[in-house]
Amino acid sequence: MSVNAVRLPVHEAGRESSSQSALSECVSRTVRRYLADIGDTECSEGLHALVIREVEGPLLREVMAFHEGNQSRAATALGINRATLRKKLSQHGML
Structure with a gap:
């Protein structure tokens, strides 16, 4: 675990x-x-895509809130680089 x-x-x-x-x-x-x-x-977009779409937004929102909007700390917590985080935030309308 x-x-x-x-x-x-x-x-x-x-x-x-x-x-x-x-x-x-x-x-x-x-x-x-x-x-x-x-x-x-059948799920038109595929179950995997649906789950990722539904989970990723709230995950990003919560991690960003926990780190008080600090993208560098949030990216580190998520295990992704800051540029990837910014791209995902943009895709979810969070920038």
Whole structure:
């Protein structure tokens, strides 16, 4: 498990292993619910693209807020370079 991952208490882990991080469990639960809701209907942009699009914006917003708008510190926390962060912020209308 990575240093920043949080383990779910066993009673909240449900069907998943208690070693799964809270973030991973949240994604698993949400994807299961989404797939159950759409059934056999195909996602026009592809499920991977949909999840990345839906997750990346809030991730960037939260990391930028945590680092009080400091792009260099936010980029370091995200493990990407500052130019990549700026590109992603621009794509999400956050610049």
